[in-house]
Amino acid sequence: MTQTRKPAPKPEAQNPSFSTSGMKLIVPLQGVVQGRGGLLLGTLVPCALFYFLQLYLKRRRSSDATCATPPSEPALPRTSSRSNLSARAGSISRVRISRLASQISRPDDSLYYVGLDRVSIDPFHALHNPHGVIQLGLSDNKLCFDLIGEWFARSLEGSVVSTSLSINGIAPYQTFDGMMELKMALSDFMHQVMGESVKFDPSNMVLTAGATPAIEILSFCLADHGNAFLVPTPYYPGFDRDVRWRPGVDLIPVHCRSADNFNLNITALEQAYSQARKRGVKVRGILISNPSNPVGNIMTQDMLYSLLDFAEEKNIHIIADEVFAGSTYGSEKFVSIAEILDSDYIDKSRVHIIYGLSKDLSLAGFRVGVIYSFNDSVLAAAKKLSRFSSISAPTQRLVTSMLSDKRFIREYFETNRKRIRQVHDEFVDCLSKLGIKCAKSSAGMFCWADMSGLIRPYSEKGEIELWEKFLSVAKINITPGSSCHCIEPGWFRICFTTITLEEIPLVIERIRRVVESCKSSS
């Protein structure tokens, strides 16, 4: 396997996305030395130090190894910095886990995860744990469980006697890319969700265990290790995991700003692209989420056309994550990129759509994700890759039944949209009474709140301090803008569908406490 990316400037920085700790170690040294001795010493001294350190480590390890009975306590996993230092030290040194694994096994890898972990340790419960942490950091929709629960009770009980399903339909190996029945049900469902203006062909689908592996599989298909995708920021924190971790594809932020209500700007896109090219990075595609996660705004038809033109001009792919397509509540109509592809003169083979039932149907636990692509080679490869993350067969059967009940789906969506709107309006209204404004949004399960007035200093540091305050003092977990790579500090994503309308005052009260403490300390 050859890698197309250029050799990294320093031996420790072999992998651009995972080299942060190595860099931190070398860079300060460089600063000290460069002040006096210039560039030569600046590179020599750290290299020499690095060499001695390796030698030292090597020796220590080998003496360990020759010592016939090392203590039985197994060595703990290396920390990331150490593993980077002892890179490729050969058999004598202690065996390591992979670079990727040591990177992500660190508990503080991302605040997004830290927040999730804190909730799981001390989750809020109205009766059992009223002082626990309230989860507002996960775009889970709990507003319509009653509808789905009712459907199960109603539809499945009756069918216990009347229909049959053999174990042979679920236990043995099934096609890995999803059963045809489910694909057909999904294509109808997507048609319904996306405004009934565009048809989806089941043969263009590959099903995966959730949208997460769908994005990962597409990344594996479209880009080599070391290539990059452009991503408008702020973006969903999970993209780092899905695209960076195992496919090793870099994400190049295209910054969107509050002045434009965080809408994408083609000039910024051009800039990011040409800068990446200058650095020698090969850009293979654009990854967008539409409706946007975390902002909740929707791309206009014009913007989608410009995006297509841009991709065509640069000859790159477009991955459109449309998992929130059905969770719209605003006046703006959602337009799927599939819809504008309906005209003939557009090259469809560069467009790949991600969909899933986790958000729109609030079935996150069922792990149903869709890759919808117009590119036969991508479909062929994705089908083979779907072996690594197929959907469990009984769940496929269950979901097929549910999606086939068109009337239920229609009612569900009407109610769901209504309820999201209700909670959104109430929540945003309450926030604005506290002086917190939100970006204009019309879809999703979250609002993108501007708390830049509350942070001090006006930087990522201030933002993280405020986030920590929310988590520890107010006991609510929200997602800081820095986790979404937002360029402006002080923005937070707050998911409001994890709570009910009745719980809003409680949450607002907790937020109010933090807001007031911030104001009083200023």
Add this chain to the structure above:
Amino acid sequence: MALSKIATNDKHGENSPYFDGWKAYDSNPFHPTKNTQGVIQMGLAENQLCFDLIEEWIRNNPKASICTAEGVNWFKYIANFQDYHGLPEFRNAVANFMSKVRGGRVRFDPDRILMSGGATGANELIMFCLADAGDAFLVPSPYYPAFVRDLCWRTRVQLIPVECHSVNNFMITREALEEAYKKAKDDNINVKGLIITNPSNPLGTTMDRETLRSIVGFINEKNIHLVCDEIYAATVFSAPCFVSVSEVMHEIEHCKSDLIHIIYSLSKDLGLPGFRVGIVYSYNDGVVNSGRKMSSFGLVSSQTQHFLAAMLSDENFVERFLAESSRRLAARHSQFTKGLEKVNVTCLPSNAGLFCWMNLRNLLKEKTFEGEMMLWRLIINEVKLNVSPGSAFGCSEPGWYRVCFANMDDETVDVALKRIRAFVGKETAKPVELKRWKSNLRLSFSSRRFDENVMSPHSPMPHSPLTTLLIFSHSFPTYSNQKSPPKLEICETQTHGVSPVIGLKGCPLYPSIPAFTYDETHFPRTSEMKNKEQLTELRDNLKTSTLLSRRSTTVHVTYKDTESGRIKSRTSMGGHYNSVHQEPEFGPFKEIRIDDDNSWTNLYNMGTLKLQSFIYRYESMGP
């Protein structure tokens, strides 16, 4: 527009002979009635012998599937549960099950259990955790062909085979390990670990304690990881019993436990590959922490987790299942190997797995891998069996083939054996008579014979929108839910012996008689009912099955009217007697019901009866 190297290279292995055989099967799959000359799938290691036990459990525990009034309360908890840690009860149940499979001799910590999408995903996940691109893992050959896909494709790790030989029954020796390790070092390859399958796929053997000790010693000495793929742990059907690395590591002093990782799955042991449950059990905290986060790429649906948690927590069921499963595997294994022995085909002695490692070295025209491939093509194209050639497993000696035997019913095994015997007989110039099956039948009830999906893992099953997980029912052939009655068409009739015989077109018993083309029938067997006792027995069986399935069963009867010399036919439905229509020729089928003695007497009295297809199991006494 260019795609990635991963999307365009052929590390997915689907160009290897192993998958070629699959393609041959896919394009011409065997079916007992529709395609009796088709290729029998013996390349799929699937355990279908105990479906009925699981089915029964599901029927007795409707709550577990969340789709009942009782189960619905669970729904809220389940529907959006997407924590990559997995449901605590699921992990507990899996930990207990793993322990039970290993005879209760070791305990597993639920907090070290990582979920993944099948063993495929689990194997990949552990590679992502242990090795960087370009690193290598040692793997004793012959090894599971899809390892290249699972371990190397996306991780860009490489495999270095450790050659094992038939002289010592392909045991892994310290010398072979050392040699492969040294060679890799000489080539400047960074060896990160060793992966073994125990029980072995494709050999079907278990590793003895001494070998395991020596392997654990080896990896400790070299300071490399050991990944033990133990997905066949519960398929051990005879002595010696299975020894897991988790037992051995505790017996070795100063074993560095953080080097050891176990891969497990429910696909083989429980026969549930459709559920996509793969498990990584690691003694290394770094792997547990990082792998847990990677679980997001292959999460098991919460509904399935919940369901399995309930099933695996049912201790009685698990015990019964494990015992019965190994009993049935033993029976199948002996049926198959004994059948092969009749033509002097031997297999590597084995005590586990869903397959045999068949030795056909004597049939090779030349003792090379080309010779092996030539013979393999013959087997695929003429014998019409999809077996897997040893070269696909990286075997160092030509002439070995892996043959799976647990993904089919007894009759298909018989057909396969018969084909092998005929072929071997021809090849060794000792003609083996292809004997006709005797007509003295023993009838026994079988619940799942010839279900469509048993035969072909890829064909989507007809399925009405409201079918649900909960409802399992015997898959009797029945026309009650079909839109149109089956079409029947006569081609030719001939007389065999005393009574008239109507064969089905392409029937393996009477291939020379093209008689009926039959659209929807499930059963090919043609047999003779010589006396009233047999008929009564059949009737009783049908009654039982009707009763058990609570569904109507169908029997097609064709007979020759001795007076007129005409061939007549009947379709009967289990249930109530309706009417007997005597069509002058092969008119449309009418329903008759056969729960009443008169109808049977009538049928019997009408002439010599010929039952054309039936619902019961049929075991021939011959050849």
